[in-house]
Amino acid sequence: MDIRTLKKIDLNALVTLKVLLDEKHVTQTAHQLNLTQSAVSRTLAKLREMFNDPLLVKSGKHLALTNRAEKLQPQLNALLENASALLLPEKFNPATHKGSIRLATTDYGTHSLLPRLVPALNEVAPGVSLTAVDWRSNLLTELEENRVDLIIGGATVPPSDIFQRIVAHDHFVAVVRKSHPYAQKITLDQYLQLKHVMISPTGTGNSGIDDLLAFNRHKRNISVRVPHFFAALEIIATTDMIILLPAKFVRRYVSEDKYSVLPPPFEIPPMEISMFWHARMHHDPLHQWFRQFVYDTIYDRSR
The missing domain is CATH 3.40.190.10 (Periplasmic binding protein-like II)
Incomplete structure (x- = not known):
């Protein structure tokens, strides 16, 4: 691909050339493109210089394509068809898309x-x-x-x-094992005294829960950080620790036979x-x- 050659191409001029080659008539081309006849004639002069060929020559009362123009015509039509396709919205069908x-x-x-x-x-x-x-x-x-x-x-x-x-x-709920001392109800003081399991995908830092508690001058004791919910539940099932989990996850996966689900003892904004x-x-x-x-x-x- 020669970028210097491409820079010389005037797409509007090529559109004019296509119509000229189809119509073989300057006036009809001007009418179809909503241009003046003189504008089409000037463009034709530039095209002749660009291609170093007359492109259209007189043949009796009409214009005829030169050999170069006849060879150009199918290539030009394909080029403009592809250029037009570039501007069309890409069709998308989820049923057939790969x-x-x-x-x-x-x-x-x-x-x-x-x-x-x-x-x-x-x-x-x-x-x-x-x-x-x-x-x-x-x-x-x-x-x-x-x-x-x-x-x-x-x-x-x-x-x-x-x-x-x-x-x-979603919203948070508290989860403890079924035989936990606070399995029926928990106060804020009791909650803060317990050891906590925290879901932490990266294993570091605190969460928005800790920021909320700190704003109210409270702090919980995070004893274990794990990245996965099910690992946390296994820890909860065998200890007196507590965890806050999203309610939708709890409804789907947490067994009421093994765990108790409680409302948090303080207000937490929805997730x-x-x-x-x-x-x-x-x-x-x-x-x-x-x-x-x-x-x-x-x-x-x-x-």
């Missing part, structure tokens, strides 16, 4: 959201595959570097090149679960469709 989505999510997303997403996705878009990866601290960077396509996790304020949309809501994507994928047809599919599938309008 593609893949790389989704990063927390343990909550894996257990509470994917079981609803995957069966529906397989039904409406069987050719679209989904790869889920674990949550980690540098996911926004991976999103920017195109290593993941979509993140589903707790709502936050992302960088300016990252889009966000809330797709789910907001968002999906995040980079501006690079904002207009991609597959990704636009998939984001709307996620929202339609998991957003709870009855909350």
Whole structure:
């Protein structure tokens, strides 16, 4: 590909050339393109210089194509057809599309959201595959570097090149083993005296719960941090520790025969679960469709 040659190409002039070669008449070409006859004549002069060929010559009362023009015509038609296709919206049909989505999510997303997403996705878009990866601290960077396509996790304020949309809501409940001393009811003082298990995908730091307690001059004793819900439940089942978990996960997976579920002894704002994507994928047809599919599938309008 010769960039210097391409820079000389005037697409509007090529459109005029196509009509000229089809009509073989300057006046009719001008009428069809809503141009003046003199404008078409000037463009034809430039085209003759560009191709170093007359392109159209007089033949009696009409114009005829030169040999070069006859060879150019099918190539020109194909070129303009392809150029036109570039400007058309990309057609997307989920039922026939073949593609893949790389989704990063927390343990909550894996257990509470994917079981609803995957069966529906397989039904409406069987050719679209989904790869889920674990949550980690540098996911926004991976999103920017195109290593993941979509993140589903707790709502936050992302960088300016990252889009966000809330797709789910939930609330926290407290979980202890069935034979726990506070299995029936727990006060704030009792809650603070207990050892706590905390879900931490990265194994470090505190959570919004700790910030909320600190705001009210309280602090809980985090004894164990684990990345996965089921590991946390096994610890809860064999100790007098306590954990806060999302209610939707608890309703789906936590056995009432083994655990007691209690309301937290202090007010906790509802959880907001968002999906995040980079501006690079904002207009991609597959990704636009998939984001709307996620929202339609998991957003709870009855909350």
